[in-house]
Amino acid sequence: MNLTQNDVAAQLLAECMPDPVATFEAFAPVNIALCKYWGKRNATLNLPVNDSLSVALAGKGSTTRLTRLPNAGGDEVFLNGTAVDAGSRFHKKVVAHIDLFRATVPGFLRVETRNDVATGAGLASSASGFAALTRALSGLYGLQLDDEQLSILARLGSGSACRSIYNGFVRWHKGVRGDGMDSFARPLPESWPELRLGLLTLTGEAKKTGSREGMQRTVDSAILYGSWPEQARRDIARLEHAIVQRDFTLLGSTAEQNAMAMHATMLASWPPLLYWQPESVQALQKVWQLREDGVQVYATMDAGPNVKLLFERASAGDVYAAFPELELIIPFE
Ligand code: PMV
Numbered sequence: 001m002n003l004t005q006n007d008v009a010a011q012l013l014a015e016c017m018p019d020p021v022a023t024f025e026a027f028a029p030v031n032i033a034l035c036k037y038w039g040k041r042n043a044t045l046n047l048p049v050n051d052s053l054s055v056a057l058a059g060k061g062s063t064t065r066l067t068r069l070p071n072a073g074g075d076e077v078f079l080n081g082t083a084v085d086a087g088s089r090f091h092k093k094v095v096a097h098i099d100l101f102r103a104t105v106p107g108f109l110r111v112e113t114r115n116d117v118a119t120g121a122g123l124a125s126s127a128s129g130f131a132a133l134t135r136a137l138s139g140l141y142g143l144q145l146d147d148e149q150l151s152i153l154a155r156l157g158s159g160s161a162c163r164s165i166y167n168g169f170v171r172w173h174k175g176v177r178g179d180g181m182d183s184f185a186r187p188l189p190e191s192w193p194e195l196r197l198g199l200l201t202l203t204g205e206a207k208k209t210g211s212r213e214g215m216q217r218t219v220d221s222a223i224l225y226g227s228w229p230e231q232a233r234r235d236i237a238r239l240e241h242a243i244v245q246r247d248f249t250l251l252g253s254t255a256e257q258n259a260m261a262m263h264a265t266m267l268a269s270w271p272p273l274l275y276w277q278p279e280s281v282q283a284l285q286k287v288w289q290l291r292e293d294g295v296q297v298y299a300t301m302d303a304g305p306n307v308k309l310l311f312e313r314a315s316a317g318d319v320y321a322a323f324p325e326l327e328l329i330i331p332f333e
Contacts, residue, residue, distance in 0.1 A: 003179055005156045008045060009100035011179070012149050018105050019142030022068055026139055028131030028154075028164045029061035030117055032197065032300065032308050034255040035235040036262045037159055037172065038228060039219045043212075045180045046159040049219070050232035052172045053239050054163045057197060057329045061128035061164065064136045065112045072108040079113050097133055097157045105141045117199075130157030131164030151184035168332065169243055171236070190243045191332045196316055198309035198326040202279035209273060211303040217269045224268035231261045252298030252310045259300040277305040283323075290322055 037052035069076065075098060077084040077091050084091045094111055113132070115125045134154040138145045145153070147165050155162035163170040166187040175183030209217075218225050235258045242250035266273040284307065287299045295318040297311040309326065311319050320326060 003045065005045065005096075005100060006103070008156065008179060008181075009153060010103060011181075012145070012152060013101065013104045013143065016104065016141075016143040016145065020068065020105055021140060021142060023066065024136050024140035025063065025065040026132050026135035027061060027063045028128045028135060028161075029056040029058060029167060030125065030128045031056045031160065031163045031170060033160065033163075033302065034239050034251070034300065034310075035232055035258050036302070038232075038262045038265065039215050039225065040159070041174075042178070042180065043216065045183075046155050047180045047183050048159060048172065048174045050229050051174050051236050052160075052163070052232070053236055054160070054170050054172075055195070055197070055331050056164065056167045056170065058167060058331050058333050060116045060329060062116070062125065062132040063114045064129070064132040066133075066136045066140045067110040067112075068140070069108045069110055072110075075108050076110045077113075078111065080115060081112075093157070094133065097130065098137065100153065100156060101137050101141060101143075104143075109140075126158040127160040127164045130154050130161035133157065134161070135165070148184045148186070151186075152180065155180070155183065171240075188240070188243060192243065192246060193332045194246075194312045194314070195248075195331055196311050196313055196319075197329040197331060198311065198319060198323060199329065200283055200307045200309065200323060200326060202283065202306050203277060207275065207304050209275075209303075214266060214273050214275075214303055217271075217273060218265050221270040222265050222268040225265045228261070228265055231258065248296060248312050252296065255300050255310060256298040259302075263301065275301070275304050280305045280307055283307040286322055290318065295319065295322075 031054040033052050033054040035053045037048050039049040041047050041049050075095050077094050117125050131154045134150050151162040151165045154165055163172050163185045168191060169188040170185050172185040235254050238250060238254040284299055287297055290297050296315050297309055297319050300308050
C-alpha cells in the first residue's frame with residue numbers, strides 16, 4: 001500500500017489531545033551535514049537510502065510565529081516580513097505542511113517566518129524552516145509531541161528538516177519500515193567546543209534544480225550512485241569515531257570526502273548536475289592550498305554553490321586571513 005503523508009501524520013496525531021493557544025513561536029537551527037543525505041527510498045515520505053550525520057548551527061536558523069485566524073478564508077504566509085504570494089511554491093509547501101495537522105485542529109493560520117540565512121542557496125533554510133514550522137504547530141495546538149515524533153513530521157516537509165529538531169551533532173537513522181515510523185533523527189551526546197564553521201556565501205541566488213529533483217535524477221541515472229550507500233556507511237562510522245575521540249583531522253577529511261563523493265554522483269547523472277560555480281572551485285582550491293601550508297581546514301558543500309568550512313579555534317586566524325568574508329559560526333557555544 002502506498003501511504004500518503006496524511007496517513008503518517010494521522011497515525012502520529014491520533015493519540016494527541018489538542019489544547020490550542022492563540023499564537024506560538026518556535027526556533028529551529030540550520031544544520032550542515034558531515035555525511036550527506038542523498039537519495040530516497042520513498043519519495044512521498046522522504047525516506048532516505050542512507051543514514052546521515054549533521055551539526056547544527058547554534059543560533060542560526062528559522063524563527064516561525066503562528067497565529068490562529070478565526071475568520072480567515074485561507075492561510076497567510078510571510079517570509080522575512082514580506083507577504084508570500086498564495087500561488088507560489090513556497091506558499092503551497094507551507095500550506096501542505098499545515099494541512100497535515102488540520103484534520104486534528106481545523107482553521108487557518110498566519111505564518112511569519114524569518115530566516116537567518118539566504119533562502120534557497122544551499123544553506124538549508126528549508127531544513128530549519130520545516131523544523132521550526134513543525135515545532136510551532138505542535139506548540140500552537142498543544143499536541144505535546146516528543147522530539148522523535150517532531151522529527152518524523154518535520155521530515156515530511158523536507159528530509160533534512162528531521163535533523164534540525166536538535167542542536168549539536170545529530171544522526172538521522174534511515175529506518176527500514178515502509179511507514180517511516182523508525183526514520184527520525186537523534187542527537188549525539190558529544191559536544192566539541194573548539195569546532196568552528198565558516199560560511200562562504202559566494203552567491204545568494206536561488207538554485208535552478210532543487211535537492212528533491214537532483215536526488216531523484218542521481219538515483220535514476222547515475223551508475224556511480226550504486227557506491228553511495230557504502231560510502232555513507234563508512235563515513236558515518238568514521239565521523240562518530242572522530243566525534244568521540246575529538247579527532248579533527250578524521251572529522252574534517254571524512255566530511256570533505258563525503259561531500260565530494262556526493263557531488264561526483266551528481267556529475268555522473270544524466271543530464272549532468274553541477275551546483276558548483278567558478279567561485280566554489282576557487283574556494284575549494286584555496287582550502288586545499290591552506291592544507292598544503294599546514295592549516296587544518298576542510299570544506300563541505302550541499303545542493304548549492306556555497307562552500308562551508310570546518311576548522312578548529314586554533315586555526316581561526318589563518319582561515320580568516322585567507323577568507324576575510326567568512327561568516328564564523330560556533331556550533332557549541
Ligand atoms: O532535505 P532536502 O530535500 O533539502 O535535502 C538536503 C540534501 C543535502 O543538503 C544536499 C544533504 C543533507 O544531508 O543535508
